[in-house]
Amino acid sequence: xxxxxxxxxxxxxxxxxxxxxxxxxxxxxxxxxxxxxxxxxxxxxxxxxxxxxxxxxxxxxxxxxxxxxxxxxxxxxxxxxxxxxxxxxxxxxxxxxxxxxxxxxxxxxxxxxxxxxxxxxxxxxxxxxxxxxxxxxxxxxxxxxxxxxxxxxxxxxxxxxxxxxxxxxxxxxxxxxxxxxxxxxxxxxxxxxxxxxxxxxxxxxxxxxxxxxxxxxxxxxxxxxxxxxxxxxxxxxxxxxxxxxxxxxxxxxxxxxxxxxxxxxxxxxxxxxxxxxxxxxxxxxxxxxxxxxxxxxxxxxxxxxxxxxxxxxxxxxxxxxxxxxxxxxxxxxxxxxxxxxxxxxxxxxxxxxxxxxxxxxxxxxxxxxx
Numbered sequence: 001x002x003x004x005x006x007x008x009x010x011x012x013x014x015x016x017x018x019x020x021x022x023x024x025x026x027x028x029x030x031x032x033x034x035x036x037x038x039x040x041x042x043x044x045x046x047x048x049x050x051x052x053x054x055x056x057x058x059x060x061x062x063x064x065x066x067x068x069x070x071x072x073x074x075x076x077x078x079x080x081x082x083x084x085x086x087x088x089x090x091x092x093x094x095x096x097x098x099x100x101x102x103x104x105x106x107x108x109x110x111x112x113x114x115x116x117x118x119x120x121x122x123x124x125x126x127x128x129x130x131x132x133x134x135x136x137x138x139x140x141x142x143x144x145x146x147x148x149x150x151x152x153x154x155x156x157x158x159x160x161x162x163x164x165x166x167x168x169x170x171x172x173x174x175x176x177x178x179x180x181x182x183x184x185x186x187x188x189x190x191x192x193x194x195x196x197x198x199x200x201x202x203x204x205x206x207x208x209x210x211x212x213x214x215x216x217x218x219x220x221x222x223x224x225x226x227x228x229x230x231x232x233x234x235x236x237x238x239x240x241x242x243x244x245x246x247x248x249x250x251x252x253x254x255x256x257x258x259x260x261x262x263x264x265x266x267x268x269x270x271x272x273x274x275x276x277x278x279x280x281x282x283x284x285x286x287x288x289x290x291x292x293x294x295x296x297x298x299x300x301x302x303x304x305x306x307x308x309x310x311x312x313x314x315x316x317x318x319x320x321x322x323x324x325x326x327x328x329x330x331x332x333x334x335x336x337x338x339x340x341x342x343x344x345x346x347x348x349x350x351x352x353x354x355x356x357x358x359x360x361x362x363x364x365x366x367x368x369x370x
Contacts, residue, residue, distance in 0.1 A: 002035075003035065003037065003370060004036070004038075004039070004094070004097075005031065005036050005037070005097050005098075006039045006040075006041065006091055006096055006097065006098040006099070007024070007038060007039070007040050007041065007101060008041045008087070008098065008099070008100050009021070009040065009041065009043070009102070009105065010078070010082060010102045010104035011042065011047060012043075012044055012047040012053075012062070013025040013028065013042065013053070013101075014050040014053055015050075015266070016193065017266055019290075020124055022190065022192065022291060023101070023122070023170070023191050024101045026191035026193065026358060027101075027191050028053070028056040028057065030362035031362060031365075032055075032056040032057070034363075036366070038056060039058060039059045039061070039090070040057040041063065041087055042061070042062050042063070043062075043063050043064075043065045043082045043084075043104075043105070045064075045067075049062050061087070061090055063084040063086055064084065066081040066083070066084075069081055074153065075107070075110070075153065076150050076153040076154045078127070078150065079103070079104055079105075079106065079107050079110070079157060080107070082104055082107060083108075091108070092114075097117070097369050097370075098114065098117060098119050099122060100119070100121045100122065101122050101124075102123060102124050103121065103127055103157070103158060104127075106121065106165070109161065109164060110160065118369065119164075119165050119166075120365075120369060121161065121166065121167050122168045122169075122170075122365075123169060123170070123174065123178070124170065125170075126158065126174050127154045128152075128154035128155040128157075129151075129177075131147050131150045131151035131154055132151040133217065133284065133286075134147045134151075134216060134217065135147035135148040135151060137216045137217055137219075137284060139216075158178075158181075162178045162185075163182055165184075166182065166185065166186075167182055168185075169185060169186070170188070170189060170289045171313055171314075172313075173286070173311055175187040186368065188364045188365055189289070189314065189355050189356050189361055190289055190291065190294075191358045192291075192294060192298070194295070194298035194299060195356075195358060196298070197297070197298055197345060197349040197352060197353075198298065198299050199299075199300070200274050200275075200301060200340075201340075202339055203277055203301070203336075203337065203338070204277030204278075204301060205236065205275075205277060206236040206237065206275075206276055207236070207237045207238070207276065207279075207332060208239075208240065208272055208273065208276035208280065208300075209225055209237065209238075209240070209279075209280045210240040210241055210269060210292055211241045212241055212242045212243065213241035213242060213248060213262075214242060214244070214245065217284050217285045218241065219248055221283065222239055223248075223251060224282060224325070225237065225280060226252065226255050226258060228325040229325050229329055229332075230258065233329055233333070234257070235336055236257055236258075237255075237257060237280075238259050238260075238261060238276070239252055239258060239259070239260050239261070240260075240262075241263075241264075242262075242263050243262075243263065244260060273295060273299050273300045274299055274300065276300055276301065277301055277302065277335070277336055278301065278302045278303070278304060279292075279293075279301075279302070279303045280303075280328070281293045281303060281304070281305040282309065282322075283306060283309035286311055289313050290305075290309050290310070290313075293305055293310060293313070293315075294352075294356065297315065297348055298352065301340045302335045302338070302340065303319055303320065304319070304320045304321075304322050304328060304331045304332065305319050305320075305321065305322070306322060306323055307323060313355075314355040315352060315355060315356075318347075318348050318351055318352070
């Protein structure tokens with residue numbers, strides 16, 4: 001008997017070039033390989049329809065995300081702006097199960113328009129915590145107000161949604177959070193582009209920080225590295241990422257040992273990771289899973305992060321932890337001359353694939369659906 005599944009995504013999951021689309025894209029590939037007929041629904045804002053998705057889906061539907069919504073006292077903007085009635089029409093054409101990739105897409109569950117259906121939620125983060133942390137880091141008063149308001153609305157909305165839907169969380173910490181509202185929950189790690197640990201031989205010559213540089217938590221991380229960590233270190237630092245702001249560019253240019261690579265291609269970024277001696281991944285946000293760290297562990301040499309960046313990921317033992325600037329300076333100085341040992345590469349491979357085995361994790365999701 002054929003198996004069918006609707007998947008609703010908050011964005012178009014190709015190219016798979018940032019955290020919010022990597023798990024949805026690679027899940028499509030594994031579900032299609034398992035013989036499941038997929039009906040994909042994507043909201044669009046800055047991304048166009050992608051023919052690549054037709055390789056894995058029986059149908060692909062695109063819906064414009066609303067740019068303006070009348071302010072609601074109950075609905076977060078990230079949900080309200082994804083409420084196209086055509087989505088409901090297409091979901092109601094049949095009675096197939098529905099997987100919501102992110103709480104962003106659950107407007108019609110909230111409105112009780114999908115009662116009697118098999119529904120599952122795969123949240124990327126605890127969004128209320130994520131937005132609260134964005135607010136804490138934001139300097140612009142208008143953005144700060146938006147993030148605070150969104151966090152407050154999301155806190156109530158998450159309680160409602162996770163009491164209605166089984167939750168397949170990406171980290172153990174997120175699973176523990178959602179378990180307060182539903183016993184129907186599981187930890188199923190993110191599906192990844194990488195399934196083999198490469199760990200280049202020899203040593204690199206620089207440290208690397210990479211991320212979307214238009215996101216304020218990443219801006220904060222770069223500022224912290226430049227002003228608190230590398231003021232006292234002689235090693236080169238490369239900062240790579242999308243859309244750096246003018247203030248950040250000016251700050252980087254003041255530091256002679258720092259180099260900015262703006263908007264690198266995916267191939268260029270992977271080369272930077274492979275050639276680096278140390279990947280630095282400090283984070284001021286402790287929800288979800290940091291894919292940049294997993295990329296570093298699969299494709300790079302050493303990785304240094306703080307506890308916030310890896311808590312609940314299942315791979316804490318593979319990271320050199322540094323809780324403050326002094327500890328990070330000491331860790332960098334210790335690791336710069338050291339090649340990654342074969343024994344450590346084998347340990348890394350064993351632990352990573354114990355947790356991040358794509359087929360095993362896709363099979364867990366399938367078991368929840370059927």
